[in-house]
Amino acid sequence: MTVQSWTFLLVAASFALYIGIAIWSRASTTKDFYVAGAGVSPLANGMATAADWMSAASFISMAGLISFMGYDGTVYLMGWTGGYVLLALCLAPYLRKFGAFTVPDFVGDRYYSQVARVVAVICAIFVSFTYVAGQMRGVGIVFGRFLEVDINTGVYIGMAIVFFYAVLGGMKGITYTQVAQYCVLIFAYLVPAIFLSILIAGNPIPQLGFGGLDQGTGIALLERLNGLHEELGFAAYTSGTKSTLDVFFITAALMVGTAGLPHVIIRFYTVPRVRDARLSVGYALIFIALLYTTAPAIAVFARTNLITSVSETPYSEVPEWFTQWEETGLLAFDDVNGDGRIQFVGPDSPITNELTVDRDIMVLANPEIAGLPDWVVGLVAAGGLAAALSTAAGLLLVVSSAVSHDLLKRTFMPKITEKGELLAARIAAGVAVMVAGYFGINPPGFVAQVVAFAFGLAAASFFPVIILGIFSKRTTREGAILGMITGVTITAAYIVYFALMNPELNNADNWWFGISPEGFGTVGMLVNFAITMVVSRFTPEPPVHVRVLVEGIRIPRGAGEAHEISA
């Protein structure tokens, strides 16, 4: 069988599985639709969280980015795992005890204010759409390359699948589909990594392999790669080029953003008890760490492979994968010096670089570069789609529940019936799928980069007000509202100014204190904390029932099922 028939077979089989699960787990009540009836086991929820969490950015882009960034790629590795410690220790158990359906639910009730609720709804929708834009682009890339259909057709197919199980099953359908998607994506990620590790380092465990010896030359792999980098004029792989301060701020923004992302937080409303919420975060991080500790190994293997297989190779002798990726426009060779050979060099080299490689293709091209069996290539395509679809579905649910639950039920139409609310949730999910599809067809930039901005926005809006809402009874609605608005506004303004309006100014000389737009969410978060705390000090204390509510969420006993809180 050819690569393409393997790909068709594996993608079709995985899609059939997702649809089967969706039909089996239809939602019949709003509680099913929003929080899967709060009856998901911590292990299943951990797996679903991992799939929900690991997006097209993690699966497709991250290892590629790291292989180009070297040490600097650390920001993604620590940034996208460290937040789970914050989530387990500072947020998940308390939010589970609070036991509502959405993040704006908590903000609205804790801050006894409809204004706070609506501000939170707007932030949730804003963050989720920024994030979902990256997912649909990932779906498009996979379809475009592996199934050789038009990228737009690929996005339509992806939309149809997500529409089916998100609209039908809500959180319940999404949760069980995500469990299946996790299995597909982690298998698809580990298989090529293990192959590569055996091939290059002679060790079946990639996490150990990339610290081992190169099979060909007998020197340590990382040392060899540093040597290759130096020879070709790139910065040393294990040191990187970003300033320490910027690495610090980006890592912090991603960590805190993780703990503030609505689609991650709501996953912990779906388990039965407070202690399940704590445990479930632990399981989720194990499942995530499996991929995240493999990614830097893949990055090193891919980088070494790419350099050794293209550098100084005559263009007429390039392997088949090279030509195929050239057709997608994601790989480009320009023979500047006319010698017919590929010069792939870094910024410190005296000669001109002739090869541009889109970072997004590294994971997808890796099995072909290493000459792995055809079925592995098809498997990677199915895994990439699983990652993109599972995250997209989780985000769409946030958008739909923000509209049907927070806006309609809790704000504008409190008398809406259960049936009406469920219908509204389904319509909102359907509309959200359409909007997400639009972003997939008109994509904004690199997947991982766009996603990184969503974290900054989440860090600057939700994290401080949720933390203070739990840990400080004195925090008032005025403080929270002003804090959220200022935090999200300055972060968005900084990102828009540098990344969208003036990309030519987007470098360390112009940034405030050398902090890049990706890391600016940390500043937004600190400003949000400061404003919320100061304003709270000068505004009237929260009413007694709110202080009782806060005392209540600090004690696990009596969590019960997720329910509506009548304020």
Add this chain to the structure above:
Amino acid sequence: MTDRPFAGDPEVAARHTEYWRRNIRYMGILLAVWFLVSFGFGILLAEPLNAFRVPGTGFPLGFWFAQQGSIYVFVVLIFVYVRLMNGLDREFGVDEGGTG
């Protein structure tokens, strides 16, 4: 058993305050470790630590903490917290019952 902490029973309230104090202490210690391995070893001290190797491998130490070690520590921290808190919940009688 009904558990209404704010019905005015000062003994219950004092117990809950003590429970919360202990919880904050556990959190503080674990978050200090979290900060040390990630922002400390993995970022601020990465360059000096790179002068050393993880014994028996080719990993520079700072690089290893940044791309591997910190993640393993994160997982361990969460499970330590789960254990500590399950014990604390039982000790203060605020656990949720059931098995598992």
